[in-house]
């Protein structure tokens with residue numbers, strides 16, 4: 338199965354393999370160069386000791402030279418006046434080596450070394466080294482008491498290569514072991530890291546199957562992204578649960594609010610059907626029916642407005658606050674006068690706000706009709722003025738006011754303060770929720786100051 342764990346593990350294995358492979362190549366290269374340099378250095382040292390010894394000692398000592406110089410795996414051939422004077426190999430082997438050496442003309446030898454040795458002595462190359470078949474050799478000539486001493490020190494290439502092979506084998510074994518150990522560690526680490534994801538996945542699946550929105554994921558406590566994921570997921574579930582609860586509440590409230598006028602209408606129709614009813618009684622019933630059907634229309638209109646607000650993309654347009662305010666006042670003037678309320682106005686001109694005109698009218702008109710509705714005597718004051726790059730709008734009344742507890746709730750859909758106290762007033766409890774929703778959409782803040790039985794002030798702060 339394609340799982341994150343398998344993918345991570347595969348990626349990890351490839352990465353480790355590549356790293357170890359590159360490290361192996363580097364270490365093989367370094368070791369091989371070192372090993373060759375070491376072997377050549379040894380030849381150097383031996384040759385130096387031998388020449389020193391020959392120049393300082395007589396032939397008797399030179400004949401036993403291997404007692405004074407540690408030759409290790411190296412072979413040493415000393416020719417005195419072109420005749421073998423000392424060798425630490427058998428005669429047959431010595432002749433063989435010398436034959437190889439003399440096979441090439443001396444003059445050609447230099448050229449020969451270069452060509453042949455290039456690949457081998459790429460680092461620390463010395464011109465004195467040369468290769469004859471499987472040997473690496475160093476050569477010197479010494480004159481002492483009219484005698485020529487030719488000294489050949491050499492080493493079998495197989496010995497050098499053999500060491501290299503051992504090193505190579507060692508590196509492969511070591512790196513394979515490291516590779517396996519890292520794979521095992523990696524597997525456990527990846528497993529441990531991925532485990533919370535699996536737990537989350539299982540829990541999400543069980544939540545999905547259970548269809549219970551009140552359930553939450555167990556806290557991860559891993560102090561990493563998985564914990565954040567669990568928390569975010571739980572927050573998301575909280576929001577979903579709240580939204581679903583709101584929708585349920587809304588639909589139950591809505592059906593209740595629709596049912597009440599419908600019941601009244603139905604009752605009145607039944608009364609009207611009764612033929613014994615007088616003309617006056619019929620007219621009262623019709624009046625009631627008319628009032629309730631208007632209420633129904635109002636509810637439906639507001640429902641449509643709310644659902645439009647949920648979907649519609651509201652573009653920031655410009656609207657004149659003073660103009661809209663006067664339009665709303667004009668429409669409500671009759672009601673204000675009917676209640677004998679004093680109208681105080683302090684409205685600056687040309688107050689252009691970032692708002693859609695249609696929605697601005699809904700906001701102002703809702704606030705004004707409420708102020709009129711919930712004020713029996715006294716005044717209604719409207720203030721609109723510029724304040725820096727903001728425009729402040731205040732609508733105050735000397736009405737019944739709103740208690741502290743109700744202040745936080747009046748923006749909820751269908752909330753009406755103490756129904757007994759306000760039921761005499763027409764209303765469906767949707768006006769302020771619409772006002773709030775529109776203000777939020779146009780990034781306009783809304784604030785209430787109110788004292789019961791003293792009056793209320795609704796303050797809006799617009800961006801200009």
Ligand code: ADP
Pocket residue numbers: 703707708711734736737738739747752753754755759763764765766767768769770793
């Ligand atoms: P309604 O249709 O009941 O007026 P709103 O959403 O407009 O619905 O208002 C919610 C509630 O807030 C009202 O029922 C009323 O109790 C209270 N309210 C709103 N405006 C005022 C105000 N100016 N003075 C006192 N109470 C108010």
